[in-house]
Amino acid sequence: MALLFFTLTFQLLLLILRVSSESPLTTGGDVKNNFLESAKNPEVFDWMVRIRRKLHENPELGFEEFETSKLIRSELDLLGVKYRYPVAITGVIGYIGTGEPPFVALRADMDALLIQEAVEWEHKSKIPGKMHACGHDGHVTMLLGAAKMLQEHRHELQGTVVLIFQPAEEGLGGAKKMVEEGALKNVEAIFGIHLSNRIPFGKAATRAGPILAGAGSFEAVITGKGGHAAIPQHTIDPVIAASSIVLSLQQLVSREADPLDSNVVTVSMVQGGNALNVIPDSVTIGGTLRAFTGFTQLQQRIKEVITKQATVHRCNASVNLTPQGIEPYPPTVNNVDLYKQFKSVVRDLLGQEAVEEAAQVMGSEDFSFFAEAIPGHFTLLGMQDETKSYAMPHSPHFRINEDALPYGAAIHASMAVQYLKEKALKGSASATSFHDEL
Structure with missing residues (x-):
């Protein structure tokens, strides 16, 4: 009997270790080996690049992102992701996971600028006088990339990921309108990423407290x-x-x-x-x-x-x-606990030197409306390449380093999974089902 008990116990232990090692949503090397490697997979990477270039060719101004929204909804449909539309005129909100608490949000802005593109390339803007000159086409693409990976693992999520595709960041306060229309209902935290040509490739820059004015x-x-x-x-x-x-x-x-x-x-x-x-x-x-x-x-x-x-x-x-x-934007303030969590996850994902302390910048972001309503964290993702010259945002010469897209997608997905995992361990304060909203 003792031998039988020992044998069964040993087999059970092996099974637990096997399941733990095979789980794609645990922290540590598994996140790195799954989300980042999945995003870098040529099939996924090429898919993201195609989406980004299509968005770049067809820029739309704030609250006019109807074709952009249509493309997003089409991709979500293909992925099997449920969503709400319209929110704040052209906004889209997707949902992946259980439909139950806890809820964590990932945000991407969609709008372009009144700028005539001066970069001559195959996928130059087709709309005279309008251009994606701040990387929002890349932001949408990275969030769709995260959606693709999260949807593949939706049955393993310990809660619900809310995908916020937001209109009108450039001066019109689209985030404020989305908050007013219930985009953050039941959401406990939100994360945002902005591409930056001033940060080294493969690194993220962030800080606790006020980061943007x-x-x-x-x-x-x-x-x-x-x-x-x-x-x-x-x-x-x-x-x-x-x-x-x-x-x-x-x-x-x-x-x-x-x-x-x-x-x-x-x-x-x-x-x-x-x-x-x-x-x-x-x-x-x-x-x-x-x-x-x-x-x-x-x-x-x-x-x-x-x-x-x-x-x-x-x-x-x-x-x-x-x-x-033009709406006044409050300062963008990073929640201290989310900042600590972000540093831990990204260092594990990209390496111990991957997170830099960001300097405060006098520029602004309407992500601030989200972070004012609930705990939020905003980071700059590096796309700097010393072999190439990347103009500053809002320049007619602005370009995106498309090699950064998998990094943004992987960070989005990793942050959402880790947040839900930690909240599930602690127990969510919310007890409201969100099935009726889907």
């Missing part, structure tokens, strides 16, 4: 009373008022901001008058503001300075903090 715009019309420049006493000169306002706005940074904090207030537009001997009735000024902390306060101080300086010069001023419908 909050950004906003302002436009003001200063109104006085125009007249002949030779008799200024009969006028109320808005040019003088505008000049005083521009100088006073600079003091918000030099005299009101903590010198250890990074702030920017820039007046970049001044319009008024069209004759050398006529004082105009009004002058329009506009610009941008950036801050990691105290962003809302800075907005209000800009408004106060403009209106009160105008009053000093006997003028009136109206201030618009969302000119041309």
Whole structure:
């Protein structure tokens, strides 16, 4: 009997070890050997490249991504992934896994820019004056790549992965609209990736806390009373008022901001008058503001300075903090726990030197709306190649290093799996089924 018990126990132990070693969704080398190698598989890689190039040839602006959305839905249909559409006009939200908690989201932005592409190649933009000049075509592709791998292992997921294909990142606040329309319902955490030509290939740059600044715009019309420049006493000169306002706005940074904090207030537009001997009735000024902390306060101080300086010069001023419908973006802040988890997973996936400490950047991202609503983590994925020159984003010469696509797909998939695994171990606080949403 003792021998039989020992034999059965030994066989059971071997079975457990075998199952553990064969599981494709465990951490350690298995993640590296499965998600990264799967994404680098020539068949999968070529599939991603085809999708990315098709998206690049057909760029669409914010809230106009109808063909982009159609392509995404077509690929999800082929993969057998369920989704919601439309969300925020053109957005798509896919679901992979049990349909039960915990829920973790992966996000990709879809929109292009009003830029005429200057790169001459076979897959140049076919739409005059529009271009994917910020890598969003690559972001969509990487998320679809992750979807393909996650769907293949959907029965092993310990929860639900939510795929967020978001419209209108470039200035129109598509993320905010998606949040308002319930994109994050029951979601406990969200991860985002942005391709970067400043980070070495095969590495990711991130940091805990604020990583990207909050950004906003302002436009003001200063109104006085125009007249002949030779008799200024009969006028109320808005040019003088505008000049005083521009100088006073600079003091918000030099005299009101903590010198250890990074702030920017820039007046970049001044319009008024069209004759050398006529004082105009009004002058329009506009610009941008950036801050990691105290962003809302800075907005209000800009408004106060403009209106009160105008009053000093006997003028009136109206201030618009969302000119041309451009939404102010809050700072992008990385959750500390998600940051630690990200570092652990990516170092295991790509190597111990694969994660760099990112410098704070005064640029902005509307991923901030997601990370403001729930814990979020945003990272820059390197595509730098010293043998090639890659222009900065928003340049007509911008290009993507397509060899980075498998890395982004593998990171997305690995982060989702690891998050669900850890949440399952701890027990999700949520108990709501999401089957009705699918």
